[in-house]
Amino acid sequence: METATASSSSSPASISFYDFLDRMRNPASLDLVRSIKSFIVSFSFYAPNPESDGKRVQDFFLSMETSIRDHPLWAGASDEEIDCAMEGLEKYVMTKLFSRAFACCPDDLRIDQEIAEKISMLQTFLRPEHLDIPTILRSESSWLLAEKELGKINAHKAPREKLLCIMNCCRVINNLLLNASMSEKHVLAGADDFLPVLIYVTIKANPPQLHSNLKFIQLYRRQAKLTSEAAYYFTNLVSAKSFIVDLHAKSLSIDEIEFEENMQVAKLANKVPDEDPCPTRDGEDGLRRETGVGTFTAMNFKERSNSGLQYSFNNLFELAKMHMIVTGSPYPFMQAEARDLTVGDVERLLRLYKDVVDKYTNLCTAYRHLASSKLESGHFKGSTASCCYEQPETSVSRQREDGADI
Amino acid sequence: MASTGNKNINAKLVLLGDVGAGKSSLVLRFVKGQFVEFQESTIGAAFFSQTLAVNDATVKFEIWDTAGQERYHSLAPMYYRGAAAAIIVYDITNQASFERAKKWVQELQAQGNPNMVMALAGNKADLLDARKVTSEEAQSYAQENGLFFMETSAKTAANVNDVFYEIAKRLPRVQPAPNPSGMVLMDRPAERTASASCCS
Numbered sequence: 137m138e139t140a141t142a143s144s145s146s147s148p149a150s151i152s153f154y155d156f157l158d159r160m161r162n163p164a165s166l167d168l169v170r171s172i173k174s175f176i177v178s179f180s181f182y183a184p185n186p187e188s189d190g191k192r193v194q195d196f197f198l199s200m201e202t203s204i205r206d207h208p209l210w211a212g213a214s215d216e217e218i219d220c221a222m223e224g225l226e227k228y229v230m231t232k233l234f235s236r237a238f239a240c241c242p243d244d245l246r247i248d249q250e251i252a253e254k255i256s257m258l259q260t261f262l263r264p265e266h267l268d269i270p271t272i273l274r275s276e277s278s279w280l281l282a283e284k285e286l287g288k289i290n291a292h293k294a295p296r297e298k299l300l301c302i303m304n305c306c307r308v309i310n311n312l313l314l315n316a317s318m319s320e321k322h323v324l325a326g327a328d329d330f331l332p333v334l335i336y337v338t339i340k341a342n343p344p345q346l347h348s349n350l351k352f353i354q355l356y357r358r359q360a361k362l363t364s365e366a367a368y369y370f371t372n373l374v375s376a377k378s379f380i381v382d383l384h385a386k387s388l389s390i391d392e393i394e395f396e397e398n399m400q401v402a403k404l405a406n407k408v409p410d411e412d413p414c415p416t417r418d419g420e421d422g423l424r425r426e427t428g429v430g431t432f433t434a435m436n437f438k439e440r441s442n443s444g445l446q447y448s449f450n451n452l453f454e455l456a457k458m459h460m461i462v463t464g465s466p467y468p469f470m471q472a473e474a475r476d477l478t479v480g481d482v483e484r485l486l487r488l489y490k491d492v493v494d495k496y497t498n499l500c501t502a503y504r505h506l507a508s509s510k511l512e513s514g515h516f517k518g519s520t521a522s523c524c525y526e527q528p529e530t531s532v533s534r535q536r537e538d539g540a541d542i
Numbered sequence: 543m544a545s546t547g548n549k550n551i552n553a554k555l556v557l558l559g560d561v562g563a564g565k566s567s568l569v570l571r572f573v574k575g576q577f578v579e580f581q582e583s584t585i586g587a588a589f590f591s592q593t594l595a596v597n598d599a600t601v602k603f604e605i606w607d608t609a610g611q612e613r614y615h616s617l618a619p620m621y622y623r624g625a626a627a628a629i630i631v632y633d634i635t636n637q638a639s640f641e642r643a644k645k646w647v648q649e650l651q652a653q654g655n656p657n658m659v660m661a662l663a664g665n666k667a668d669l670l671d672a673r674k675v676t677s678e679e680a681q682s683y684a685q686e687n688g689l690f691f692m693e694t695s696a697k698t699a700a701n702v703n704d705v706f707y708e709i710a711k712r713l714p715r716v717q718p719a720p721n722p723s724g725m726v727l728m729d730r731p732a733e734r735t736a737s738a739s740c741c742s
Binding site for chain 2: 268309310313314317323324325326327328329330331332364365368369371372374375378379382386387388
């Protein structure tokens with residue numbers, strides 16, 4: 137309808153999606169619309185089951201392709217036009233079924249969480265040489281760009297657009313490798329170089345819900361489209377994920393003890409924000425001073441890590457513990473049992489409770505702020521060359537498309 | 543899988559071999575050296591495509607390179623699943639790379655598609671002075687295991703095209719029954735060979 141002209145996005149996919157919606161709103165396609173709607177409704181009759189859901193959707197796409205080919209509205213249409221209609225259909229159906237089809241098993245969420253946690257631990261110490269990535273391929277700007285493309289994967293609901301994020305990430309790496317082989321005396325080493333860089337970029341990006349996104353693309357991207365180069369890049373990310381999941385000291389060029397130590401430190405640091413923040417009596421002033429000390433101490437780790445943030449929190453944690461040992465606990469009820477308490481303690485307990493919650497909230501906010509500002513600065517640096525790649529829709533048009541109906 | 547349609551065959555070909563055996567140099571030599579009218583080729587860093595005209599058909603190779611480092615060995619099945627052909631590459635100046643190649647052959651025989659066309663390529667054949675693996679040894683190994691064998695040189699181009707032509711000739715001309723188990727990936731051939739699309 138009017139949304140087609142109002143669209144600010146000029147990407148071909150977006151145009152074809154509005155074209156698809158327009159044709160579906162044509163009274164002549166009422167039969168197609170009925171099939172689509174009844175298919176979507178039929179999904180609510182069954183309990184979610186990824187395997188059979190994927191098969192039903194793929195079968196539906198195939199039967200709809202035949203219907204569209206034979207339909208008067210597409211009479212004499214080229215293969216490309218039919219393909220555009222099918223892309224529109226995939227996007228429409230999967231946007232409507234998204235909440236039902238994406239990460240629908242409790243296992244998916246657990247696996248996503250485990251992978252994200254493992255990656256965030258690896259982030260604290262992993263360096264390119266641990267994967268034997270040649271120096272000439274250590275291009276911070278290319279990597280940031282590739283990370284940024286991969287990081288967009290959760291911003292889309294259509295399988296095609298999610299796959300496009302993977303493709304764009306891999307194309308950045310592809311170009312990096314080709315440029316290196318042209319400009320220097322580095323012979324193109326193909327997958328020997330490609331996979332380690334992709335693994336490193338994936339760890340740096342820690343793309344949200346990696347497992348669920350891969351599963352969703354595999355089940356719901358039209359099978360005729362998950363072939364050839366797209367299938368190759370997709371398989372590479374699947375294998376990068378698998379490598380990360382199984383990763384242990386022997387998977388890397390790193391000393392085993394050093395690996396275990398780093399993982400322990402990272403585990404501790406990752407837990408700080410949600411476990412026992414150990415506030416001090418000094419309040420805001422003390423917190424500020426200790427953050428300063430923590431950051432300073434973290435600088436000693438700088439040559440070991442590009443994520444000083446994790447270390448500064450870890451050090452903050454250790455320092456706060458030491459502070460408590462030296463000055464005595466500011467929270468006298470820590471060792472108390474419920475039966476020891478009297479009504480007279482309530483006022484003091486409540487005051488301490490509020491104090492703890494305040495400090496904890498401030499800490500969490502500060503942590504999130506630090507983490508997100510780090511992320512943003514990374515994105516900003518990487519944004520320079522993104523125009524070279526086909527981009528899925530902007531968020532504005534996406535919101536409109538999510539709500540689109542036929 | 544290899545798929546047919548008007549004698550157009552799409553064939554997924556996977557490259558296996560030790561790091562530094564020259565897998566990608568071999569393919570680059572092949573992909574850059576061919577010119578087939580009206581056919582596009584892809585020259586990526588790790589994925590390549592190239593079309594060959596053999597007597598009775600046009601074969602479009604989709605070539606998947608794999609990482610040769612030992613630490614990625616367990617990932618290989620994701621790459622060779624559904625492949626119609628494999629080239630196992632070793633370096634004739636490096637005995638260890640030949641041993642590694644044998645492991646790949648064993649693995650493919652045990653795990654791979656039973657109709658897969660397998661080639662053993664002894665690369666860097668121009669470096670005769672540094673040879674560690676004799677041609678006879680490799681030849682007899684290939685015969686025992688039902689592969690075809692050639693010594694190649696990505697540097698001089700010797701035998702490079704021949705390996706791919708030989709594979710193209712040996713690919714089954716009739717599409718095997720689709721594999722009902724296995725992953726959705728690659729089971730279905732591209733619906734149309736004219737894949738230029740306004741949307742992708």
